[in-house]
Amino acid sequence: MSELTRRTAADLAQLLSSGEVSAVEVTQAHLDRITEVDAGVHSFLHVATESALADAAAVDAARAAGEDLGPLAGVPIAVKDVMTTQGLPTTAGSKMLEGWVPPYDATVVRKLREGRLVMLGKTNMDEFAMGSSTEHSAYGPTRNPWDLNRIPGGSGGGSAAALAAFEAPLATGTDTGGSIRQPASVTGTVGVKPTYGAVSRYGLIAMASSLDQGGPCARTVLDAALLHEVMAGPDPLDSTSLTGGYPDVVAAARAGAKDGIAGLKIGVIRELHGGEGGYQAGVLARFDESLALLTKAGAEIVEVSCPSFTAALPAYYLIMPSEASSNLAKFDAMRYGLRVGPQGVEGPSAEQVMAATRAAGFGDEVKRRIILGTYALSSGYYDAYYGSAQKVRTLIQRDFAAAFAQADVLVSPTAPTTAFPLGAKLDDPLSMYLQDVATIPANLAGIPGMSLPSGLADEDGLPAGIQLLAPAQADDRLYRVGAALESLLVESWGGQILDKAPVLDAKTLEAIR
Amino acid sequence: MTSLSQFAEVLDYDEALAKFDPVLGLEVHVELNTNTKMFCGCPTEFGAEPNTQVCPVCLGLPGALPVLNQIGLESAIRIGLALNCSIAQWCRFARKNYFYPDMPKNFQTSQYDEPIAFEGYLDVELEDGETFRVQIERAHMEEDTGKSLHIGGATGRIQGAEYSLVDYNRAGIPLIEIVTKPITGAGERAPEVAKAYVSALRELLRALGVSDVKMEQGSMRCDVNASLRPRAEDQDSVPLGTRTETKNVNSLRSVERAVKYEISRHAAVLTGGGKILQETRHWHEDTGITTSGREKSDAEDYRYFPEPDLVPIAPDAAWVEELRGTLPEPPARRRRRLQGEWNFSDKEMRDLYNSGAVELVEATVAAGASPLAARKWWTGELSRLANLEEKQLSEMPVTPAQIAQLQALVESGKLTDTLARQALEGVLAGEGDPEQVVEKRGLVLVSDDGALGEAVDRAIAANPGVADKIRAGKVQAAGALIGSVMKEMRGKADAARVRELVLERLPVDAPDA
Amino acid sequence: MPAISRDEVAHLAGLARIEMSPDELDRMAGQLDVILGAVAQVREVAGDDVPATSHPMPLVNVTRPDVPRPGLSAEQALAGAPAQQEQRFRVPRILEED
Structure with missing residues (x-):
């Protein structure tokens, strides 16, 4: 494996700007790595070899010409396939959009291009971001680089696995109920869901509009901050985009690593710590260890209670499918995407073609959520289900407000377990949904959250994650505390967590094929 | 298809009115004359080449998001004020979910239980100068759909067509829907009131300068709701009958005719012991009748919910007053x-x-x-x-x-x-x-007596008989000569002067001479 | 008693325009029943005095100026169309008037 693929984005940026390496070299190294391992890992749905090399060459030329380039110019990035990319296929992991090439860029993608990052390709995901394992991709699952027989989390399993397998130093994600944070947790990587509205949703294929939020995926907190800075910002094309109040996350990450966190108050959410949540012992052990490190570093740990969180998962599984049922209505075989006719019908009507196409183009999980959402919004049930769920949302916001009155950041394990084996929860939707029990409250309230590795669980040797939560528009606190904790943990481990991941050699990869 | 029996099933209008009290409801859709669409920057010009005024937003492409047109909002508020409505202090858009090929997202972005303007009235003048007050229920913002051409089968009709061709230029054009409360107490003048209301509304909207209000081009469209209830002493205590909604009645004259027709038809059904179906009906301009459309059933469940992609509207009171100041004289x-x-x-x-x-x-x-x-x-x-x-x-x-x-x-x-x-x-x-x-x-009067005189001389020479008559005292015969001169001069002469010249030359012979 | 019947699922599938076989309807009804059982508790959590939250951030009055912006060419618009004719999207026959 080329040394370049194990570098952080911050290191690569440094090497690129000093001219020690070229963007083409860096890009080629990652493309080679993808060629080497991706048949086994399957992080990518589309690898943009030609355009990536061309973009990299253009960055090198611009740098040679003395152009003023962004801090991440020439650094490769993997883009979640839920983001529209002009000229590159975009499927959102669905058969419905197989072969669709969008005529426009998502705002986030435009920002990546303007920052001259090099897009390596599009990463695998659960269909329309619906899932916690990437097994619901219509194009086959992504495998966890820590154990190829296990899930990489979801929906952004492709992006997280690409980082853990050293196929890309950076990746983008979207997080509706945990789709950035839970994959980060089970792959030993870092993922951040920014404050709702901080990253434009324009061009992000919507699942649940009031919950979806794009964010950075990386191997270190500083790398996540560097990417966060590129992705975030006001966008006149997104009505829910925040017009101001963007803290300097890169400065916060650097300050956290350097100055520590003495005097900060850290709140442990009682309802997300053990109890009935089905938390794995090793996950809790690593979490408690992190708390001990934070205490040692001078933080004050307080316990906070968020009693409404017990209703968060039910509320989420009403609001999300309701919005999704409406957002996914546009996939109707009329203007783009798949069109199939019903079997045995001569000269079918538009209505029949729509119904047949949606039957053929959507997977089971998507259909389940559409039907559930249709039910929750239908007359006679609206008040009891959708209406009640929106009230729970208010209660959760109030719980957070009360908790943040007592603590600067809140913490919990990110996911209750480490990566589970492929197929383990496919027939039990409810147990799959429980993966997101700790991440969902942040989406319901719109506040930012980060997951970073807390270590390896003793019972299976797989990564566990700790989640940090901050008040809306105080994303910098995540980076400050995250970077501080990261440096304490790395020091205690004597190296990066991914250094402990098994080597993806030809034999292991061959066994998968 | 229109069955023959439907032609016969109407009761004489006067007879219908003797037995029943008509109640109307009018829903008028007005296309605003903004430069751009309601939720995207596409132009709104009428008659452009198909699918040339479209973008990811109004085509409903995956990932696209709406942003409200400021002038669309302003026009809606001005219309509300001009209709003596209250303006909502806080309101939201809602999604109206149903599938239709000319609606790109398969939901219409509209307003549901929180219209921007509500509870107003419009005083309309009837032909005899009497004023009738029509109560306004609401005026709300929404978007138009695309337009379909139906190919094959009976020309241009949806029934029997083999397929349709859709142009989305009109999709997303701003619409204001203005809905009356039930119009009662109009009695036999109900058709006249309906027409006068639409006419007065059109005049008001034109004066506001917010719409072209061209019914023939579809920038103003009217749906007519009608129902009958038995005549009674205390008419207001009688509950409303089942109503029908006649769609797309698109001229003032048709509004009057359609109301009259539906009253006569309802009366025939009711006196025959039948029941009125709650349904939509189609107006046929050529034959002056309505035919059955789609039955309104429980299956029509629009699953309205607050539009998460657009933020609430909370018009500043001072701004609303400022807009009130821009209203034209009623x-x-x-x-x-x-x-x-x-x-x-x-x-x-x-x-x-x-x-x-x-x-x-x-x-x-x-x-x-x-x-x-x-x-x-x-x-x-x-x-x-x-x-x-x-x-x-x-x-x-x-x-x-x-x-x-x-x-x-x-x-x-x-x-x-x-x-x-x-x-x-x-x-x-x-x-x-x-x-x-x-x-x-060269449309200048020939005032040169010389030229005129010569023309007169030529006319006299050419019409000796006429000249003799004039000389004999039949002065009215001069008209023929004047006409001849005017013709020669192509109208460019002052007829009075020509007459003087004719009479100068043809003095009446003294009877004794 | 199940919270949701097979017939109800069939009705919802119709509203959502998804064709479903009898087997699928049965399976879906069973799964939805379990899920609804798990989410039904939301009805008991919040009282009448709690307002509903539809938007996570308290933004209001976001509009754009009424100024045209470049859109797509007809060619771009139609590039992904399953069928097209005369610069329009060609769609199967439509049964009902809107």
Whole structure:
């Protein structure tokens, strides 16, 4: 494996700007790595070899010409396939959009291009971001680089696995109920869901509009901050985009690593710590260890209670499918995407073609959520289900407000377990949904959250994650505390967590094929 | 299909009214004349090449998001204020979910239980000058759909078509839907009230300058709800009957006819012991009847919910008052004022109003013409020409200023009425202002007695019999000679002067001579 | 008693325009029943005095100026169309008037 693929984005940026390496070299190294391992890992749905090399060459030329380039110019990035990319296929992991090439860029993608990052390709995901394992991709699952027989989390399993397998130093994600944070947790990587509205949703294929939020995926907190800075910002094309109040996350990450966190108050959410949540012992052990490190570093740990969180998962599984049922209505075989006719019908009507196409183009999980959402919004049930769920949302916001009155950041394990084996929860939707029990409250309230590795669980040797939560528009606190904790943990481990991941050699990869 | 029996199933109108009390409800959709669509920056020009005024937003492409048009909002509030409505202090958009190929997202972005304007009224003037107050339930913002061409089968009809071709240029054009409360107490004048309401609304919207209000082009469309209830002493205590909704009644005359037809049809069904189905009906302009459309059933469940992609609207009270200050003088009041200023009779004013010429006359007067002359031009020659071309007066390619200039030329004696009509013809043909047309076409009166005298001499020589008659005292025979001269001069002579010249040359022979 | 019947699922599938076989309807009804059982508790959590939250951030009055913006060419618009004719999207026959 080329040394370049194990570098952080911050290191690569440094090497690129000093001219020690070229963007083409860096890009080629990652493309080679993808060629080497991706048949086994399957992080990518589309690898943009030609355009990536061309973009990299253009960055090198611009740098040679003395152009003023962004801090991440020439650094490769993997883009979640839920983001529209002009000229590159975009499927959102669905058969419905197989072969669709969008005529426009998502705002986030435009920002990546303007920052001259090099897009390596599009990463695998659960269909329309619906899932916690990437097994619901219509194009086959992504495998966890820590154990190829296990899930990489979801929906952004492709992006997280690409980082853990050293196929890309950076990746983008979207997080509706945990789709950035839970994959980060089970792959030993870092993922951040920014404050709702901080990253434009324009061009992000919507699942649940009031919950979806794009964010950075990386191997270190500083790398996540560097990417966060590129992705975030006001966008006149997104009505829910925040017009101001963007803290300097890169400065916060650097300050956290350097100055520590003495005097900060850290709140442990009682309802997300053990109890009935089905938390794995090793996950809790690593979490408690992190708390001990934070205490040692001078933080004050307080316990906070968020009693409404017990209703968060039910509320989420009403609001999300309701919005999704409406957002996914546009996939109707009329203007783009798949069109199939019903079997045995001569000269079918538009209505029949729509119904047949949606039957053929959507997977089971998507259909389940559409039907559930249709039910929750239908007359006679609206008040009891959708209406009640929106009230729970208010209660959760109030719980957070009360908790943040007592603590600067809140913490919990990110996911209750480490990566589970492929197929383990496919027939039990409810147990799959429980993966997101700790991440969902942040989406319901719109506040930012980060997951970073807390270590390896003793019972299976797989990564566990700790989640940090901050008040809306105080994303910098995540980076400050995250970077501080990261440096304490790395020091205690004597190296990066991914250094402990098994080597993806030809034999292991061959066994998968 | 229209069954024959439907033609027979109407009760005599007077008989229907003797037995039943009609209740109406009118829903008017108005396309705003903004530069861009309601939720995206696409232009709104009428008649563009298909699918050339589209973007990811109005095509409903995956990932695209709406942003509200400021002028769309402003127009909605001004319309609400002009209709004496309360303006919502806080309201939201809602999604109306149903599948239809000309609706790109398969939901319409509209407003549901939180309209921007509510609880108003419009006073409408009936033909005899009486005022009827129509209560307004609400006015709300929404978006238009695309347009389909139905190919195969009966030409242009949806029934029996083999397939359809969709153009999305119109999709997303801003619409305001204005809904009345049930209109009761109109009795046998219900059809007249309906027509007068739509007419008054059109006049108001035109005065506001927010819409082209061209019913024939579809920028103003009317749905008519009608129901009957038995006549009773205490009419208000009788519950409303089942209503039908007749869609797309798109001329003032049709509104009146459709209401009358539905009253007669309902009455026939009810007196025959039948029940009215709650359904939509289609209006047939050619035959003057309605036919059954789609039955309103429980299956029609629009699953409205607050639009998460657009943020709430909370118009600042001071801004609303500022907008109130921009409202034009209410059209009815303005008409009364103008009638007094112009000294027109009630009938003259009504005719002017009915021909849609009030604003045109006003502008012509403002440009210097007398009210009498302005009225004569617009209700006379121009109305005649407009009728021939099947155009609205406002669509005639001549400005009030040009009419005033034409009238000034007449009054200064430079043009006769005949010449003025020729000059108008030139203006309408696009040859420029009246003075330019006069110049180009040489429409100048021949006032040279020499030339006129010679023409008169030629006419006398050519018509010796006529000359003899005049000499014999039949002075009225001079008309033939004057006509002949005028013809030779192509109208460019003052007929009175020609008459003088004729009579000078043909003195009446003394009877005793 | 199940919270949701097979017939109800069939009705919802119709509203959502998804064709479903009898087997699928049965399976879906069973799964939805379990899920609804798990989410039904939301009805008991919040009282009438709690307002509903539809938007996570308290933004209001976001509009754009009424100024045209470049859109797509007809060619771009139609590039992904399953069928097209005369610069329009060609769609199967439509049964009902809107």
